[in-house]
Amino acid sequence: MLDMAECEGVVDIYNCEQYIFIHDAILEACLCGETAIAVSEFALTYKEMLRVDSQSNSSQLREEYQTLNSVTPHLDVEECSIALLPRNREKNRSMDVLPPDRALAFLVTTEGESNNYINAALTDSFHRAAAFIATPHPLPGTTADFWRLVFDYGCTSVVMLNQLNQSNSAWVEFLSRSVDDDVITRLFRVKNVTRKAFLSLLGHVNKWQRECGEGRTVVHCLNGGGRCGTFCACTMLLEMIQYQNFVDIFYAVKTLRNSKPNMVESLDQYRFCYELVLEYLDCMEVR
Incomplete structure (x- = not known):
């Protein structure tokens, strides 16, 4: 056809x-x-995508992002019926950002709580189904639900993407590691996210995942979308390079948006994904 x-x-x-x-x-x-780019052609292709056309006053990158928005599914009320149930409304940080029923991560453990809803969506990585769980920052009344989520889905990493102080220099700081019975805690902090700092964060999480048996990763930001999506997309892109030697940023973000339409919610975040790949290829000297 x-x-x-x-x-x-x-x-x-x-x-x-x-x-x-x-x-x-x-x-x-x-x-x-065709949106896939071979690793060997990425730098030159991306440079061309940034070029602004004198007649349209737009770039190929901007047009690609606009196309992505046009093919992103817009959720109907019926598709978010569980999140909109009266008993679940207070568990949503914002009624504008709701997980679709098809992607919901339902809670299993009860501990006196009969409600199994949490505003969280399962999303795929490049080589593994439901590798991520994207969720907003917990509310005071959903903190216990958040930890039920971590336990129920065997999550081995929790990544919090919060507002950073832009006056600080870029670095990843290892803070502490402690062992208490069956719980190992490793804490590090990223300040002023540059591409190198973000790559370092991805490397830390990837190493931690390998050490802990490849459990799921919970990613949360204020609305459970933009920054969560950027982290998940960048992880997928590095997997593409590792397994297939090509990069398809359009496909990565589109895949994530099938679970949550607000994943990677701005052109700046979309461009950051391209810039991160460029930085990674520079570091790996395979560009």
């Missing part, structure tokens, strides 16, 4: 129960085009 669209400029779909699905898939493929 894609060949038909390319050669003839039209596509015929008939006698198909999944008409809408096929139509949307073909439309998306025609809109998005």
Whole structure:
């Protein structure tokens, strides 16, 4: 069908129960085009994507992000029915950012609490399904739910992405490591996020995950979307380089947005993903 669209400029779909699905898939493929970039061509391709066209006063990067927004699913009320239940409303930090029913991470343990809802969505990495759980900062009334989430899903890393003091120099500071019975705590802090500091954070988390048996990673920021999505997307991109030797930032963010439409919620965050890959390839001397 894609060949038909390319050669003839039209596509015929008939006698198909999944008409809408096929139509949307073909439309998306025609809109998005090829977005994967070989590692060896990344630096040159990205430089060209930043070039501003004198007639449109826009860049390919901006247009790609606008296309991403146009194919991002917009959730209907019916798709967030569980988050909108009266008993769950007070568990949402914002009613504007709700997880869809299909991606919800339901709580299992009870401990006297019968409600199994938490505003948290399971999202995939590049090589593993449901590798991340994205959630907003806990509210005073949902702190216990947050730790139930960590326990129920065997999470081995918790990444908090909060507001940073921009006056500090960029660094990752290892603060402490303690062992108490079956609990090992390792605490480090990232100040003033530059690309190198963020790469260092990703490296720390990746190493910790390997040491702890590859459990899930809980990522949380104020709204459980923009910064969470940026962290998850950057992790996926480094996996792409490791396993496939190519990078597809459009695909990574689009995949995350299938679970939460507000993942990577600004052009600046989207561009940061490109810049981080460029920094990583510079460090690895494979550009």
